[in-house]
Structure formats: structure tokens, C-alpha cells
Amino acid sequence: MDVGIVSYGAYVPRYRITPEEIGKVWGENGKAMGKGLFIEQKSVPAPDEDVVTISVAAARAMMARTDVDPREIGALYVGSESHPYAVKPTSTIVAEAIEATPDLTAADMEFACKAGTAGIQVCMGLVGSGMIEYGVAIGADTSQGAPGDALEYSASAGGAAYLIGKKNIIAKINRTISYTTDTPDFWRREGQDYPSHGGRFTGEPAYFRHITNATQRLLADAGTKPGDYDYAVFHQPNGKFPTRVAAMMGFTEAQITKGLMTPYIGNTYSGAVPIGLASVLDIAKPGDRILVVSYGSGAGSDAFDITVTDRIRKYKREAAPTVEKIVSNVKYVDYATYAKFKGKIKMEE
Amino acid sequence: MSSTAREWREIPGRYNLKGSKCPECGKVFFPKRSMCPLCRRASIGKMIEYKVERKGTVYTYSVVYDVPEANKRMKPYVVGMIRTDDDILLTAQIVDVDPENVEIGMRVQAVLRKIDDDGPSGVIHYGFKFAPCE
Ligand SMILES: [Zn+2]
Numbered sequence: 001m002d003v004g005i006v007s008y009g010a011y012v013p014r015y016r017i018t019p020e021e022i023g024k025v026w027g028e029n030g031k032a033m034g035k036g037l038f039i040e041q042k043s044v045p046a047p048d049e050d051v052v053t054i055s056v057a058a059a060r061a062m063m064a065r066t067d068v069d070p071r072e073i074g075a076l077y078v079g080s081e082s083h084p085y086a087v088k089p090t091s092t093i094v095a096e097a098i099e100a101t102p103d104l105t106a107a108d109m110e111f112a113c114k115a116g117t118a119g120i121q122v123c124m125g126l127v128g129s130g131m132i133e134y135g136v137a138i139g140a141d142t143s144q145g146a147p148g149d150a151l152e153y154s155a156s157a158g159g160a161a162y163l164i165g166k167k168n169i170i171a172k173i174n175r176t177i178s179y180t181t182d183t184p185d186f187w188r189r190e191g192q193d194y195p196s197h198g199g200r201f202t203g204e205p206a207y208f209r210h211i212t213n214a215t216q217r218l219l220a221d222a223g224t225k226p227g228d229y230d231y232a233v234f235h236q237p238n239g240k241f242p243t244r245v246a247a248m249m250g251f252t253e254a255q256i257t258k259g260l261m262t263p264y265i266g267n268t269y270s271g272a273v274p275i276g277l278a279s280v281l282d283i284a285k286p287g288d289r290i291l292v293v294s295y296g297s298g299a300g301s302d303a304f305d306i307t308v309t310d311r312i313r314k315y316k317r318e319a320a321p322t323v324e325k326i327v328s329n330v331k332y333v334d335y336a337t338y339a340k341f342k343g344k345i346k347m348e349e
Numbered sequence: 350m351s352s353t354a355r356e357w358r359e360i361p362g363r364y365n366l367k368g369s370k371c372p373e374c375g376k377v378f379f380p381k382r383s384m385c386p387l388c389r390r391a392s393i394g395k396m397i398e399y400k401v402e403r404k405g406t407v408y409t410y411s412v413v414y415d416v417p418e419a420n421k422r423m424k425p426y427v428v429g430m431i432r433t434d435d436d437i438l439l440t441a442q443i444v445d446v447d448p449e450n451v452e453i454g455m456r457v458q459a460v461l462r463k464i465d466d467d468g469p470s471g472v473i474h475y476g477f478k479f480a481p482c483e
Contacts, residue, residue, distance in 0.1 A: 014445055046423070046444065046445070046462075047420075047422035047423050047463075048423065048444065048462040048463040048464075048478070049462065049463070050463060050473075052461075052463075052473075052475060053460075053461050053462050053463060053475065056461040057460060057461070060461075084473055085473070093475060096360060096364055097364045097365065097461055097475075099365060321483040325483065326483075329483070331447070340422050341422060343422070
């Protein structure tokens with residue numbers, strides 16, 4: 001039986017900061033930096049927002065668009081590298097907030113930026129095997145870049161939630177494959193506030209190698225070529241990498257534009273590909289074919305071949321705001337406010 | 350009862366606005382009560398769960414400058430009384446809008462946000478606040 005997406009929802013905090021504003025503080029040409037990364041601005045969470053609240057907002061948007069009873073959800077996974085607790089799951093809080101408790105399994109996932117798509121794969125397996133009726137996979141992050149580090153220009157906050165099931169699917173997941181190796185391109189040790197990265201090492205052997213391998217293997221399995229897809233969503237740590245990787249493999253700008261949100265919201269890490277796909281589903285028509293390829297440092301890529309079904313015509317998309325709507329309601333903050341919001345200023349306890 | 354245990358019992362109310370309704374007189378209570386103060390004995394053990402509507406309008410509000418330690422990073426912020434669409438009055442912070450743009454009668458909806466925490470090694474408390482409707 002077909003397994004696919006029954007519903008989805010996205011959320012991005014409303015505050016934004018520009019690369020120019022960040023560069024001013026560090027004596028860098030932020031504007032040029034933003035141009036190089038294809039990032040116009042990035043989202044900043046309010047002081048009372050974290051991965052729990054972002055995940056709940058996305059999950060509630062997802063539930064608002066469907067009539068599925070939350071008690072029919074048998075599994076819920078939240079993928080993130082910024083879970084608020086080191087020990088104490090985000091997923092239980094989200095499950096409680098959408099009233100899916102207590103008859104379900106829940107866990108937090110971690111795999112740098114691809115923990116959200118890993119959750120989708122797990123849900124597909126559980127649903128496909130008949131163990132559960134519906135599963136929820138969420139990718140969300142409130143990423144931090146060390147002050148003054150290149151990552152500070154892109155690391156942002158946001159997330160999206162997916163309800164995976166067999167009944168009333170709006171998009172069928174035809175197949176998924178992964179490409180995984182041990183590659184130390186980006187890491188954060190326990191107790192460290194900010195991640196470290198291997199500089200130039202993050203490009204060729206990491207992002208590009210995993211995305212192209214996963215994509216080519218998926219296309220070979222599916223017997224498709226880049227031109228068969230109406231949309232393609234690639235992991236987007238900035239705007240530049242996905243644009244380049246798309247061109248390298250023969251995908252056009254028209255195919256990637258709708259799913260490329262990083263230029264407007266920054267790098268939402270585990271939220272990036274899920275939000276990009278949500279943006280595509282916001283306008284997708286029956287029969288549209290979508291290629292989705294995530295990337296997580298460490299390193300691995302999950303690739304998905306998706307076909308939109310007729311059911312999307314009856315889907316209550318309007319019951320929650322579209323990604324376009326979410327990213328249009330913004331308020332710009334200066335660096336001082338941003339630092340205060342993100343807790344970069346230590347305060348007396 | 351420890352504060353963590355008390356907070357835990359309040360989760361259905363704080364996350365999903367679950368209150369209680371008296372089956373005798375129909376009055377709704379939020380936070381929930383195990384007994385209706387009007388019907389007393391007749392309501393004991395019979396109070397029914399009642400989910401307060403998540404959407405409403407701003408009934409009145411004020412801008413808070415003298416804030417508790419935990420909310421220092423948000424100062425100044427708005428605390429309002431919200432009349433929900435099922436006519437229940439709730440007091441909560443109003444977020445995602447600048448204080449000068451809050452208006453009486455403005456449409457708002459409940460969102461889940463961090464309320465405070467018990468210090469850097471303590472429990473994080475989540476609960477409802479209100480944000481402008483999309
Ligand atoms: Zn009564």
C-alpha cells in the first residue's frame with residue numbers, strides 16, 4: 001500500500017537580522033558576505049521560543065489541516081541539534097501539546113541537519129509495516145553560530161512537521177534512499193555552546209559528495225532524470241550550495257526556486273529541507289513530481305522521490321498559513337537585540 | 350506537593366487550555382476545578398473536561414516594564430486579558446507584536462511558548478501566550 005504525506009505544517013519565528021547588520025559589529029563587509037552566501041536575512045527566535053515551541057507551532061499547523069484524530073498517531077519524532085534539554089525529550093512535550101499522548105512511541109532524533117528527514121523514513125517504515133496508523137516527523141532547530149564566526153551569518157530558527165500515513169495521502173513517497181559515511185565536517189561536543197566546522201572541508205567531500213551520490217542513486221533506482229521533476233529541494237545551509245549542486249546535476253533554477261527558503265530565513269538546519277518541501281506543497285498540483293534531498297553533517301543524505309496526488313485538491317491548505325505568508329510577516333532587529341534574544345549576553349543569575 | 354509536580358498536573362491547562370465545566374449549572378472554570386463553587390456537593394466527581402477556544406479578542410491590556418527576572422530579555426512586554434470566542438476571560442502575555450501595535454478588540458490566538466525556567470539546570474516551563482491571528 002502507498003505511504004506518503006497526509007498533512008504538513010511549517011513555522012518560522014518572525015524576527016529577522018541582515019548580514020549587513022551582523023557584519024557591522026565584527027568589522028566585516030556583511031553585505032558582501034550575504035551576497036556570497038545568497039542570504040538576504042535570517043530568522044531569529046524570540047527569547048521565549050525554542051525547538052519545543054517551534055515544533056509545537058509546526059505540528060499544530062499540520063493538525064489544523066487534517067481531520068485525523070491525534071490519538072491515532074502511533075509515533076512522533078523530533079529531529080534537531082538544538083533540543084532544549086540534554087536529557088528529557090522534546091518529542092513528549094510536542095505529543096502532549098497536540099494531544100497524541102499517551103498511546104504512542106516518541107523519541108528525539110539527532111543527525112545534524114537531516115534528523116527531520118530521518119524521522120520521515122522511520123515513520124514510513126512503521127506505517128508501511130502496519131505497526132502504526134500515522135506517524136509524525138518534525139525537523140526544527142534554533143541554531144547558533146559563534147559570535148563573529150562565518151556561521152553566524154546563516155544559523156537561524158524554524159521547523160516543519162509531517163504527518164505520514166496510508167489514508168488520504170496528498171503526496172505519495174515513491175521511494176527513499178540514503179547515502180551515509182563517516183565524515184567529520186561539522187560537530188559540537190557535549191557542553192559546548194557553539195559548533196565547530198572543518199572550514200573548506202564542509203564543501204566538496206561533505207555536502208556535494210553526499211547530495212550528488214544520494215540523488216544519482218535515487219534517480220537510478222527510480223529510472224528518472226532531473227527533467228522528470230517539477231520541483232527539487234536540496235539541503236540549504238546557504239543559498240549558494242543548493243544552487244550549485246542543482247546546476248552540477250542538471251536541475252534548473254526554475255525547479256529549485258520554490259523550495260529554496262534559506263535566502264529569506266537563513267539556515268534552519270533540521271528545519272531547512274522540511275520547510276523547503278512545505279513551500280513546494282503549498283502550491284503543488286496533482287501529478288507534480290518532487291525530488292527532496294537532505295544533508296546532515298557527519299555525514300549523510302536522505303533522498304525522496306514524491307508524487308503529489310489528486311487528494312491535494314480537497315486538502316485544507318488554507319487552515320494554516322503558507323510558508324510564503326509566514327516569511328512575509330517579519331520584524332527586523334539590530335545586533336544588540338539579537339544578542340539579547342539569543343542569550344549571547346551573559347546576565348547575572 | 351513539589352512545584353514540579355504541581356506544574357506537571359497543570360500541563361493540560363497550560364498546553365491545551367483544558368478547564369472544567371459544571372454539569373449542573375454549566376459554568377466553565379479555567380484553570381480547572383474539581384468542584385463548582387455554586388453547586389458544591391452536587392458537582393463533586395461530575396465536573397467535565399472543557400477545552401477553551403484558542404482564538405479570541407484582546408479585552409484589555411497593559412505594557413509591563415517591571416518584569417520578573419526570567420522575562421528580562423523580553424522587556425517591555427504586553428500582558429492582556431483575552432476574551433476567548435467561547436466567552437472565557439484569560440490573562441496571558443501577548444507576543445509577536447510590538448506594545449504600540451496592540452489594540453483592544455484585536456484578534457489573537459493561543460500559542461505555546463516558554464514561560465520561565467527553574468534556573469539553567471532546572472525544568473523549563475511551557476504554557477500558552479497569545480499572538481496576533483494570521
Ligand atoms: Zn455549577
